[in-house]
Amino acid sequence: MTEHTDIPCEHVIRSVWDYLDDEIDAERKERIRLHLELCDHCRDQYTFEGAFLRSMSRLLDDDIDHAESLRGRVEAALIAHGFPKTT
Amino acid sequence: MTIPAVMTLAETQQLTEAEFRAEALRWLPNVARYARLLTRNQSDADDLAQETFLRAYLNWSTFRPGSDCRKWLFTICRHLFLRTEQRAARIVSVEDPEADLQGTAELYWDAAEIGLAHLFDRIDLGPAFERGLEGIQAEYRDAVILIDVEGCTYADAATSLGVPVGTVRSRLFRGRRLLQQTLIEHARDMGFTTPPKTGPVDGRVLT
Numbered sequence: 001m002t003e004h005t006d007i008p009c010e011h012v013i014r015s016v017w018d019y020l021d022d023e024i025d026a027e028r029k030e031r032i033r034l035h036l037e038l039c040d041h042c043r044d045q046y047t048f049e050g051a052f053l054r055s056m057s058r059l060l061d062d063d064i065d066h067a068e069s070l071r072g073r074v075e076a077a078l079i080a081h082g083f084p085k086t087t
Numbered sequence: 088m089t090i091p092a093v094m095t096l097a098e099t100q101q102l103t104e105a106e107f108r109a110e111a112l113r114w115l116p117n118v119a120r121y122a123r124l125l126t127r128n129q130s131d132a133d134d135l136a137q138e139t140f141l142r143a144y145l146n147w148s149t150f151r152p153g154s155d156c157r158k159w160l161f162t163i164c165r166h167l168f169l170r171t172e173q174r175a176a177r178i179v180s181v182e183d184p185e186a187d188l189q190g191t192a193e194l195y196w197d198a199a200e201i202g203l204a205h206l207f208d209r210i211d212l213g214p215a216f217e218r219g220l221e222g223i224q225a226e227y228r229d230a231v232i233l234i235d236v237e238g239c240t241y242a243d244a245a246t247s248l249g250v251p252v253g254t255v256r257s258r259l260f261r262g263r264r265l266l267q268q269t270l271i272e273h274a275r276d277m278g279f280t281t282p283p284k285t286g287p288v289d290g291r292v293l294t
Contacts, residue, residue, distance in 0.1 A: 014188050017260055021234065023241050044204065045195045051207035052267060056235040059124070059216055060117045067116050070133055074115060074140045083144060084104055 005035040012042045016049050103147060110156045111143050118160050124232055125168045127221045135171075139164040161237050165247065182257035190264045198271050202281030206274050219269035227262030230255055235263070 012035050018024045019032050036043045064070070075083070094102075118139055123132040142163050143150070150159055198206060206212075220228055233244040234255075241259070245252045274280065 013192050014185070016188070016191065017256075017263070021241070023256075044199070045192065048195050048198070048204055048207065049191070051205070052263070053235060055207045055212060056216060056231070057238065059213060059236050060120045062116075062120070062213060064116045064119050064123075066133075067119070070119055070136060071112075071115055073133070074112075074137050077137050077141050078144055081141060081144060083107075084101070 005031070005038055007031050007035050009035075009039060009042050012036070012039070013045060016046060020046070020050055020053055106152075107144055107147050110150070111140065111147070111160060114157045114160055115140070117157060118164055121161055121232075121236070122164055122168070124217065124220060124236065125165065135164060135168055138167055142167065158237065162247070165233075182254070182261060184253075184257045184260045187257070187260035187264045191260070191267065194264065194267050194271060198267075201275070203271060203274055203279060206270065206279065209279075212270065215270055215273045216266070219266045219273070222269060223262055223265050227258050227265060230258035231262035231266060234259055 012032055015024060015028070015032055019029060022029075024032075036046055115136070119132060119136045122135040122139065123129065126132045126135055139160060143160055146163075150156065198204060220231065223231070229248060230244060233239045233247060234241065239247065241252050241255050244259075245255045248255065
């Protein structure tokens with residue numbers, strides 16, 4: 001949607017995952033970054049996909065509802081293998 | 088490396104255990120959730136989490152101080168899981184990353200059109216993500232969990248799964264597209280959408 005960069009939108013969109021995962025060479029990354037600065041259309045999709053990836057990276061961060069009972073169970077198994085009891 | 092000569096065996100053991108508690112046991116909730124994503128079953132997940140910590144404790148001397156303990160625990164957990172499932176050597180199906188990239192773009196346009204451009208900024212999607220992952224075929228799910236949840240690089244994931252990087256990339260892109268599709272459908276069912284401002288959308292076909 002922009003004529004101000006040397007890389008067409010189609011290529012930018014095709015690189016969305018490689019770019020967001022940082023699995024891309026530095027020169028291409030910079031060209032895409034410049035394109036995204038100027039092109040709302042591509043930037044909107046990158047923002048959407050980036051939010052998707054951030055949501056997933058946070059999946060393991062919430063506490064679990066049975067943390068205490070599981071902790072007790074794990075500690076009991078460890079103690080059976082020589083782990084000292086907490087004082 | 089210098090070891091204080093006066094340290095008794097019991098003291099050395101005490102130190103190891105304090106380290107294990109501080110470094111490893113603090114990740115218990117994360118490992119439990121990771122085990123849950125892998126097994127898709129609470130009881131199996133708890134068994135797997137317990138076995139992971141036991142294994143980690145018995146092999147604590149192989150942990151490199153200063154490295155990422157959370158990642159180390161996930162690796163142990165995954166290996167234990169794969170061993171029980173015996174599915175590490177799954178046959179590769181024919182996959183086309185380009186088609187999945189195109190599909191991903193189409194999903195985004197579709198989502199934006201019905202007012203879901205900010206869908207993934209919602210904080211209440213966690214359970215839907217987990218259910219979505221549960222519904223995806225194992226080889227795609229493994230790639231998504233390794234890279235998106237665990238934070239592996241494509242190369243690390245390829246080593247873990249015993250497949251080429253190109254295969255990991257294909258499976259990852261397919262897995263993400265399938266997961267997004269599920270989440271968008273979920274959002275639609277939950278009424279998160281806003282009606283389109285214009286008339287009917289054009290004839291794009293989602294595959």
